[in-house]
Amino acid sequence: MRRRLATPRCPLRPGDPCTLCVPGATGPQDCQTVRFVMEDPELREMLQAKRAEWRAAKQAS
Numbered sequence: 001m002r003r004r005l006a007t008p009r010c011p012l013r014p015g016d017p018c019t020l021c022v023p024g025a026t027g028p029q030d031c032q033t034v035r036f037v038m039e040d041p042e043l044r045e046m047l048q049a050k051r052a053e054w055r056a057a058k059q060a061s
């Protein structure tokens with residue numbers, strides 16, 4: 001039986017798959033941009049707001 005692996009999602013672009021847009025990244029787990037955003041409290045807060053907007057827009061559609 002063949003199993004399909006789930007495509008990792010980009011934590012920075014809610015709803016979008018990881019496209020390996022950062023050189024050297026093999027996924028969100030070692031993406032330097034994700035790490036940079038998660039380590040910065042201000043950027044992390046902006047990301048949380050963006051995710052909340054995305055969830056609200058998804059529920060409305």
Ligand code: SF4
Nearest residue numbers: 010018019021022031
């Ligand atoms: S490489 Fe990083 S920034 Fe690019 S899509 Fe994947 S997780 Fe997102």
